[in-house]
Amino acid sequence: MSDVYIIGAGQVPVTREAVQSLREMSATAVTNALKDANVETVGALYIGNMISGRLCSQNQLGAFTAMAAGLRGIEAVSVEAACGSGAAAARWGFMAVSGGFHDSVVVAGIEMMTHMSREETTTALATASDWEAEGALGETFVSLNSKIMSAYMAKYGISGDAFGGFPITAHENACGNPNALFHKRIDNEAYLKSAHINGPLRLFDASPICNGSAALVLGNRKMALAAQRAGKPVVQITASAMGTDSLGLRERHDQLVLEGMRRSVQAAYTQAGVGPDDIDLFELHDAYSIMATLSVEMAGFAEPGKGTWLARDGDIRRDGRIPICTMGGLKARGHPVGASGIYQMVEAYHQLAERAGENQIANARIAMAQNIGGTGATVVTHILERTH
Amino acid sequence: MSDVYIIGAGQVPVTREAVQSLREMSATAVTNALKDANVETVGALYIGNMISGRLCSQNQLGAFTAMAAGLRGIEAVSVEAACGSGAAAARWGFMAVSGGFHDSVVVAGIEMMTHMSREETTTALATASDWEAEGALGETFVSLNSKIMSAYMAKYGISGDAFGGFPITAHENACGNPNALFHKRIDNEAYLKSAHINGPLRLFDASPICNGSAALVLGNRKMALAAQRAGKPVVQITASAMGTDSLGLRERHDQLVLEGMRRSVQAAYTQAGVGPDDIDLFELHDAYSIMATLSVEMAGFAEPGKGTWLARDGDIRRDGRIPICTMGGLKARGHPVGASGIYQMVEAYHQLAERAGENQIANARIAMAQNIGGTGATVVTHILERTH
Numbered sequence: 001m002s003d004v005y006i007i008g009a010g011q012v013p014v015t016r017e018a019v020q021s022l023r024e025m026s027a028t029a030v031t032n033a034l035k036d037a038n039v040e041t042v043g044a045l046y047i048g049n050m051i052s053g054r055l056c057s058q059n060q061l062g063a064f065t066a067m068a069a070g071l072r073g074i075e076a077v078s079v080e081a082a083c084g085s086g087a088a089a090a091r092w093g094f095m096a097v098s099g100g101f102h103d104s105v106v107v108a109g110i111e112m113m114t115h116m117s118r119e120e121t122t123t124a125l126a127t128a129s130d131w132e133a134e135g136a137l138g139e140t141f142v143s144l145n146s147k148i149m150s151a152y153m154a155k156y157g158i159s160g161d162a163f164g165g166f167p168i169t170a171h172e173n174a175c176g177n178p179n180a181l182f183h184k185r186i187d188n189e190a191y192l193k194s195a196h197i198n199g200p201l202r203l204f205d206a207s208p209i210c211n212g213s214a215a216l217v218l219g220n221r222k223m224a225l226a227a228q229r230a231g232k233p234v235v236q237i238t239a240s241a242m243g244t245d246s247l248g249l250r251e252r253h254d255q256l257v258l259e260g261m262r263r264s265v266q267a268a269y270t271q272a273g274v275g276p277d278d279i280d281l282f283e284l285h286d287a288y289s290i291m292a293t294l295s296v297e298m299a300g301f302a303e304p305g306k307g308t309w310l311a312r313d314g315d316i317r318r319d320g321r322i323p324i325c326t327m328g329g330l331k332a333r334g335h336p337v338g339a340s341g342i343y344q345m346v347e348a349y350h351q352l353a354e355r356a357g358e359n360q361i362a363n364a365r366i367a368m369a370q371n372i373g374g375t376g377a378t379v380v381t382h383i384l385e386r387t388h
Numbered sequence: 389m390s391d392v393y394i395i396g397a398g399q400v401p402v403t404r405e406a407v408q409s410l411r412e413m414s415a416t417a418v419t420n421a422l423k424d425a426n427v428e429t430v431g432a433l434y435i436g437n438m439i440s441g442r443l444c445s446q447n448q449l450g451a452f453t454a455m456a457a458g459l460r461g462i463e464a465v466s467v468e469a470a471c472g473s474g475a476a477a478a479r480w481g482f483m484a485v486s487g488g489f490h491d492s493v494v495v496a497g498i499e500m501m502t503h504m505s506r507e508e509t510t511t512a513l514a515t516a517s518d519w520e521a522e523g524a525l526g527e528t529f530v531s532l533n534s535k536i537m538s539a540y541m542a543k544y545g546i547s548g549d550a551f552g553g554f555p556i557t558a559h560e561n562a563c564g565n566p567n568a569l570f571h572k573r574i575d576n577e578a579y580l581k582s583a584h585i586n587g588p589l590r591l592f593d594a595s596p597i598c599n600g601s602a603a604l605v606l607g608n609r610k611m612a613l614a615a616q617r618a619g620k621p622v623v624q625i626t627a628s629a630m631g632t633d634s635l636g637l638r639e640r641h642d643q644l645v646l647e648g649m650r651r652s653v654q655a656a657y658t659q660a661g662v663g664p665d666d667i668d669l670f671e672l673h674d675a676y677s678i679m680a681t682l683s684v685e686m687a688g689f690a691e692p693g694k695g696t697w698l699a700r701d702g703d704i705r706r707d708g709r710i711p712i713c714t715m716g717g718l719k720a721r722g723h724p725v726g727a728s729g730i731y732q733m734v735e736a737y738h739q740l741a742e743r744a745g746e747n748q749i750a751n752a753r754i755a756m757a758q759n760i761g762g763t764g765a766t767v768v769t770h771i772l773e774r775t776h
Contacts, residue, residue, distance in 0.1 A: 001487065001488060021520075023520070044630075049468075050441070050447060051441060051447070053438070053439060053441055053442050053468070053512075053515045054441050054442045056519070057511075057514070057515045057519045057523060057524070058515055058519045058520075059438060059439070059468060059470050059515040059516050060468070060469055060470040060515075060516050060635055060761050060762055060765055060766060061468075062468075062469055062476075062632065062766065063469070063632035063633065063634075063635055063648070063761065063762070063765040063766045064518070064635050064765075066632050067632070067633075067634045067635065067639070072632070072633065072634065073631060073632055073633065073647060073648065073651055074631075074632060075479075075629075075630040075631070075632065076630075076632045076766070077467055077468070077469050077476045077479075077480075077630070077766070078467070078468040078469065079465055079466070079467060079468070080437075080441070080447060080448070080449075080450075080465070080466040080467070080468055081448055081450055081451070081465050081466065082447050082448040088450075088465045091463075091465075092465075092480055092483075095480075095483050095484060095487055095489055096483060098487060098489075099389065099483055099486060099487020099488070099489070100389060100487070101483055101486075101487070123445075124441070126445070127441045127445045127446055127447040127448075128447050128448050130452070131444070131445045131446045132409075132411070132446075135445060136445070241463075242432075242463040242464075242465070243461060243462075243463070244450065244451035244454050244455070244460070244461055244462060244463065244464045245451065245455075245460065245461065246451075246455045246460065247448055247451055247452050247455065251455070259461060260451070260461065263461055373448050373451065374448055374451070377448055377451040377452075378448060378450065378451045378464070378465070
């Protein structure tokens with residue numbers, strides 16, 4: 001198998017208004033990535049998307065985006081794993097290059113969600129749940145995450161007020177990211193004042209509905225060496241691993257143990273030959289504060305029940321022990337669902353390439369990015385390492 | 389790269405009533421395939437689906453199906469390329485085994501389409517078009533195929549009455565396939581009597597809306613040798629190739645030249661080291677008679693403009709020069725869109741494994757299966773060869 005490298009990245013700013021069409025967004029992200037990688041074309045394009053067929057009446061986004069981005073004719077497909085679609089597309093691209101099927105590929109993600117009513121969008125998002133057992137009975141991702149949060153609070157005797165460290169850090173980091181949706185700091189007082197939208201879950205515990213598209217060019221060793229000769233930063237993907245679990249919460253053995261995440265992160269550590277102590281930053285899936293909490297615990301950065309302490313103590317800040325969501329995360333950069341997994345990897349790449357601007361983390365060599373579909377039904381983990 | 393083999397197949401009968409739920413259909417097809425391959429589990433599952441998120445409110449069909457089929461936890465993702473979704477999923481599975489990422493995988497396809505109104509289903513299918521330029525303006529797949537058919541008739545001076553050979557043969561072949569939707573022969577008189585539903589396009593030129601799911605187990609050489617030792621038929625996938633083009637017809641250089649198909653079939657021939665003369669049967673994408681016509685021409689079985697002659701002269705019958713759609717094709721086995729690409733490969737496998745029952749073709753050694761998304765925006769071609 002060939003080594004796989006990120007040799008270029010592109011994105012559009014995350015927005016709450018539909019300033020660009022689906023076609024324009026995807027074309028912009030992909031052409032930006034191609035330009036950044038200084039390549040004219042690639043062998044294939046894999047794009048993550050969850051609900052364009054329902055909200056935009058546009059399917060077949062692979063061929064659609066290839067055409068829009070000047071890549072007419074190449075292999076191109078759309079990949080769907082709910083909010084984990086982006087990283088799932090990246091995994092296909094990783095395999096395509098690693099397996100020698102293509103010298104280079106584009107992996108991308110896109111979602112356009114703000115042009116429909118909130119009710120339509122919320123219902124569309126609930127298709128990531130077990131529809132028969134959850135969505136059809138009125139459950140939404142807010143209510144499902146509220147259930148998990150309540151179970152966590154009950155098990156560990158923790159107050160709902162304890163989760164604020166995650167959104168506060170995310171909002172702080174987003175201020176230094178020109179592509180983020182929010183550029184507004186929040187403090188603990190603001191967090192505590194924010195409305196409970198379902199049980200203990202506050203508005204500030206939830207990521208926003210928005211639009212966005214991001215893309216990466218992946219290349220084999222030959223492509224990476226050429227990029228390096230041209231003075232470009234190159235980052236290797238040293239692990240790519242997916243795990244799954246039931247969609248519905250009722251079928252989990254324990255709502256607080258995400259088995260798909262356990263499989264995914266353990267496999268990633270094994271592939272890359274690293275452990276939690278080696279990770280310099282962690283782009284995790286903070287769609288909800290409780291998901292961020294479970295993620296830092298499952299990845300080995302905190303004992304079960306102590307994930308919120310990590311955030312409270314500042315360990316997740318950019319100068320902390322394990323910086324997370326360094327460009328704002330899903331909470332404050334925004335969560336255009338099918339694109340988020342690629343935004344995470346774009347941001348990790350920028351950190352390792354020392355292109356993260358005012359949010360740059362010093363001496364970052366190894367980053368982990370983890371993207372979740374549903375309440376943990378699909379989890380995709382990638383580990384990235386700088387090679388320069 | 390490792391060789392890739394089909395070591396088992398499963399399917400559910402194609403239906404017009406929703407006799408099984410989405411969960412039951414996908415679980416049945418996958419567990420049938422696992423049982424046929426005599427394996428307990430696999431490394432990953434890739435499932436083609438186009439519109440379940442819209443028509444069934446169920447996304448994340450990868451993890452959903454893995455769970456339903458007793459494969460909880462494995463890598464599992466859904467793949468979307470409109471009506472080409474099934475073969476696109478097979479392509480990912482091919483890469484996963486060929487590249488050494490997994491020893492064995494399941495590739496599957498599923499669609500459930502008959503529980504909604506005809507209007508809702510027709511509109512959902514139109515998301516495979518360029519929505520802005522076609523679907524939103526009222527175009528459907530019937531109207532788009534009627535346009536291509538009209539252009540073909542005008543260019544070659546051919547009557548709309550000339551296309552009947554394709555559906556007539558499909559219906560004849562479906563009579564011997566217990567899993568087909570239709571078990572009713574039609575003759576040319578019936579074809580000519582069938583209603584024109586759009587321009588020259590008759591009802592019998594169009595494939596039906598229906599439900600279905602099919603699955604294959606793919607394995608590496610070690611798995612194939614084990615299967616052979618156990619006396620099971622084994623078929624090698626010697627080519628897997630995808631090509632794309634614009635979604636919208638207005639952006640094609642020539643509506644009658646499907647560039648994505650040309651790329652796909654030429655690449656497949658090159659990979660397998662074969663040409664049209666070597667192909668013993670061709671499971672093509674006869675969603676519409678005009679698509680079947682263009683497919684036999686592009687694959688080199690007929691000169692441009694003479695595709696319908698092949699059907700008229702009986703060359704596509706099971707005892708003809710190049711048997712096509714030997715188990716009924718999309719027209720008469722049925723076209724549950726995201727599943728069709730896998731049904732095609734299941735049927736080709738059965739022919740090469742000499743398990744095609746009364747529809748068995750004598751001495752079939754090499755089969756080609758070709759699956760199309762939209763009006764040719766995504767085309768995926770696989771070549772299968774028996775190894776026993």
